[in-house]
Amino acid sequence: MSKSRVIPSIEQLLQRDGVQALLQTYGRTATVKALREAAEKLRTQLEGPGSPDEVKVEVLEAAERLESEAGTSLTRIFMSSLQPVINATGVIIHTNLGRAPLADSAVSAIAAIAPHFTNLEYDFKNGGRGHRDTHVEYWLRELTGAEAVVVVNNNAAATLLLLSALASGREVIVSRGELVEIGGGFRVPDVLAQSGAQLREIGTTNRTRADDYAAAINDRTGLLLRVHPSNFRIEGFAERPSLESLVAVGQRFGVPVVEDLGSGCLISHDELPAEPTVRSSIEAGVDVICFSGDKLLGGPQAGVIVGRDQMLQRVRTHPLMRAVRADKLTYAALNATLQEYALGRASITVPVIRMIKAQEDEIERRARTAAAAVNTSTIKVQIIDGVSTIGGGSAPGSELSTRLLAMTSLTIQPKHLAAALRRLTPPIIGRIERGQVVLDLRTVLPEQDEMLAKALGSLTA
Known part of the structure; x- marks a missing residue:
């Protein structure tokens, strides 16, 4: 007699109290699938090599075993693979652990908004369509000194959108020392190529001067791009023009200066003396700046673009904007995080700063x-x-x-x-x-x- 005959039928298993509880929790389709997989596994073990003593299983024991294995399998399947650590x-x-944990106020803001319809793109005053950046515009302008704001889903998207909107088909001048690669193979030259802009390299890896930018400008120049070396540092025999001198070159030739600031530091930290703030770049005269929301800012994943209103209008109306825009939960969390800075308590309430x-x-x-x-x-x-x-x-x-x-x-x-x-x-x-x-x-x-x-x-x- 086949040893697998001790395995109960699925219908018999479904009558057991424990399996009935699984049905209530996980539904019939998932429960039956788990029972069948467990039964097939046991059948393979029983019919496989081994002495009769090693594979002897009674009918009751088989039923209990299948119920237990199906329950374990269902628990594992329905448990979120994303979990706190x-x-x-x-x-x-x-980055591998999700970057910045959110402030309590940001978590509460998400919880308050998530279950409901919202005024994400609705203007209460005129009863028509609004634009979603209004939900963070006030605080970002206050905290950075910028004229206008655009928020997208991450800083890589912000960089791609900026280059596509402001320099597609034109040359972008970048120092060789700033042609960086960040995690996941994200390289500045590749992003430039994807945007339709053409890379114009200047200077050397370790030394680039303001005059190098000026000498490279021609009638095809779209913008001067400054990339903050956020994941490496060149020391020793090195030179890099100050932001003010780079802005002066741009203003002399009528070419906009765009800075990928990366880390998104909103306030100065004694612990990080070399990390520039967004406001310092705005005050230096940079036209457009982009940075991450979930790095030194300590908020949700987002790409934040701040700068001159005229240029950001072009960014906001670019076809790529819809593909990279942020959702209502991002705006809720970002707004709450920015308010912690505005209230002067970010060093206590924003986990990254704390x-x-x-x-x-x-x-x-x-x-x-x-x-x-x-x-x-x-x-x-x-x-x-x-x-x-x-x-x-x-x-x-x-x-x-x-x-x-x-x-x-x-x-x-x-x-x-x-x-x-x-x-x-x-x-x-x-x-x-x-x-x-x-x-x-x-x-x-x-x-x-x-x-x-x-x-x-x-x-x-």
Whole structure:
């Protein structure tokens, strides 16, 4: 007799109380599919190689097993693959971990808007169509000093849109030292080509002067492009014209100056002295600036374009605009984040800014609390000196002194201990440094401290 005959039929399984509960939760189609897959797996095991004792399964045991496996499978399938993690890497703007966590006010703004119809593009005054940038225009103008604003879905889109609207079919002059590549293979020359603009390289990798820009200008010049080196730094025998001198060249020849500022720093930070602010570029006379919303600004993913109204009108009406525009949730979160800056409390309420300004003694206190939760004798813990980084292609070379929780297992290798941390709930993402797994509490949200301690307490490595 075939050993697989112990497997109950799907109809028999559907009568079980546990399976009825699965039906209520996941519906008939998904539940039946999971039961069939579990039954096929068991059938393969029963009919496969092995002695009768190894594969002996009773009918009741088979039913319980199939119910359990189907339940596990359904839980896994319906659980969102996108889940919260504890970022203990010490990288504040971690692209792989979703960049900037949002301020509470931004989260509340999203929750208030998401379930409803909104006035995203509706003008209450005239009862007709409005434009969506009005929802952030006031605060961006106040905080940057710009005349006008356009928001799209990320800064790469902003760069492409700007070049397409302002320089398609014309030359764009760029220093060779600014032909950068950022994460994911995003290269400035490729974006220029995609926009229809033609690249005109000037200077050398390490030295470019204002006169180089002036010498390259001709009747086909569309704009002068300045790219902030947000993920690298050239030091030593290097020269780069000041923004003011570049603007002077543009004004002398009547050529607009566009700056891809990247990081989007709205306020000066003592911790990041080399990072320019958007307002400083506007005050220097730059015509149009674009930057990210989810880097040093600390808001949602967005590409923010600010500058002269006449030029942004061309950007706003370009056909590509509709393909890259931001949605209502982005505007809600961005507006709330900008208000935190306007109220002067971003250093407390915006997580990215709070992490940048966190003090070592507070980080150490939190690290010691977390270390005390590790209750297995096979893991040695200590608090050591270390550095945090900004990340996200922002503030290259900037390091912030910190205190690290360092863990060494007496039984497994560091890579296996790091993997064990990633399997916890919630997953803890740290880094391996000098043969130790280290956790930097600078990038752990304070409200996650209790979860971190509980998760560390469950370690058995």
